[in-house]
Amino acid sequence: MTRSRRSFLASGLALPVVASATRSEQAPPAPAKPPSFAKARSSAPELRYKVLGKTGLKVTTVGFGCMITSDGSVVERAADLGITYFDTARGYQTGNNERMVGAALKKKRKEIVLSTKSGAHTKEEALAQLDTSLKELGTDFVDIWYLHAKSKPEEITDGLIEAQQIAKKAGKIRFAGVSTHSGQKELIPFLAKNPNVDVILTQYNFSMEPFMNQVIDDAAKAGKGIVAMKIMAGGFRRPQPGNPVYEKLKRDGAMLAALKWAVRNPNVHTTVPSMTDMDQLDENLRACSQPFGAADEKLLALQLDHIRPIYCRMCGECAGQCRQGLPVADVLRFLTYADGYGQFALGRERFLELDAEHTAVRCTECPVCTVQCPYGVHVAQRLIRAQDLFAC
Ligand code: SF4
Ligand code: SF4
Missing domain, CATH: 3.20.20.100 (NADP-dependent oxidoreductase domain)
Known part of the structure; x- marks a missing residue:
């Protein structure tokens, strides 16, 4: 901490x-x-x-x-x-x-x-x-x-x-x-x-x-x-x-x-x-x-x-860092709906409202993640989970 x-x-x-x-x-x-x-x-x-x-x-x-x-x-x-x-x-x-x-x-x-x-x-x-x-x-x-x-x-x-x-x-x-x-x-x-x-x-x-x-x-x-x-x-x-x-x-x-x-x-x-x-x-x-x-x-x-690697505080400090332009805090918030509150449908609904260029991104295809979270969130890992759960 x-x-x-x-x-x-x-x-x-x-x-x-x-x-x-x-x-x-x-x-x-x-x-x-x-x-x-x-x-x-x-x-x-x-x-x-x-x-x-x-x-x-x-x-x-x-x-x-x-x-x-x-x-x-x-x-x-x-x-x-x-x-x-x-x-x-x-x-x-x-x-x-x-x-x-x-x-x-x-x-x-x-x-x-x-x-x-x-x-x-x-x-x-x-x-x-x-x-x-x-x-x-x-x-x-x-x-x-x-x-x-x-x-x-x-x-x-x-x-x-x-x-x-x-x-x-x-x-x-x-x-x-x-x-x-x-x-x-x-x-x-x-x-x-x-x-x-x-x-x-x-x-x-x-x-x-x-x-x-x-x-x-x-x-x-x-x-x-x-x-x-x-x-x-x-x-x-x-x-x-x-x-x-x-x-x-x-x-x-x-x-x-x-x-x-x-x-x-x-x-x-x-x-x-x-x-x-x-x-x-x-x-x-x-x-x-x-x-x-x-x-x-x-x-x-x-x-x-306990929650440090998974909880995004939505501080916005990583805004603009993703090489693919992902709205990282938003996607992590949608994942929290599913993982934190047990609301999978809500998380997926919000995820699918993102622009198509963002829902199509797969973090597994990036050689290195450019996003650094000062609070210790495992950003790429969490986004891969969000994409696995929500993307079409
Ligand atoms: S991932 Fe980290 S830096 Fe980015 S908004 Fe969440 S808490 Fe802030
Ligand atoms: S791994 Fe994901 S979050 Fe990290 S730079 Fe690549 S697309 Fe962006």
Whole structure:
């Protein structure tokens, strides 16, 4: 592990614990009536709330990233248990995800914060996508509408910002946001200064560089709501029988430790871990109330070593290095969908959306790989796996 990332991981320990720390954090409001599912459980989860920047929206510190969820009953149960923030996108599961989420949350629409995203490149296309999203979600408005997966300031075009303003005036969205997987060092400070942006949804986890805390702190101080995704640093829940490191990580709860690590940052207002089943939901809810401790820190250091050869942080440092022009970080992200989150179809779907010249590349034909990853990812090996798995 590099010294900087060790210190980033350790820096989490210096943050105040969630239960007592933040001005924006508030005691949970007394529900008008107990959630229906919670009544059937022996102990209801102890939820925590924060205010999502200047939006004023009160959200649970653990939200729900619906991207890979197919089972609507998991979403429904999460809402019954009191989770208030749910995130989807027009593009997830080729549009089917919005439909599932809308159906699952229909009875709770007024009690929850719902966000979706558009990956459109023009104002007209974005507004048309929003209308489709609202129809699929079965609602007249979404609370937050993100411009999806932006990496550079120049991708935040005047046309897209105008689309968000038009949608706001029409009452179709309450707040405007931008989501980002990479390029945060430059992009988040840019977004923090933009008065039209209310919420930033960013990749944020224990594997990242220390600058992330700084840009998030500054953006939160500027009043932006901060939502963290990709908290599990690639997931990698796939069973590896006989691997003692993996078995220890799983047994001791590395994924829960990762979520606790993110939740404890006072400037991260909510998080959107992916959840596909009831066990994951139950585990993640524990992060609301359990403090991050020394055992968690040790576990995350071990997890970081374990995932080093396979986990791409999407830092972008290798951009332009591939002699064949491959978008390396993108392909590695698609592979993570399959290997880390068990979502083969999603990974392949994204891979096949690449330009034909990129899907045709075979790393096995290169005499030497020109891509150097400073974090130790075995780039050529991982890309060969992606090509084996996904290419036609
Ligand atoms: S492969 Fe390495 S250098 Fe390239 S984006 Fe991923 S983490 Fe960064
Ligand atoms: S091995 Fe793959 S990633 Fe490396 S230079 Fe060749 S095509 Fe690019």
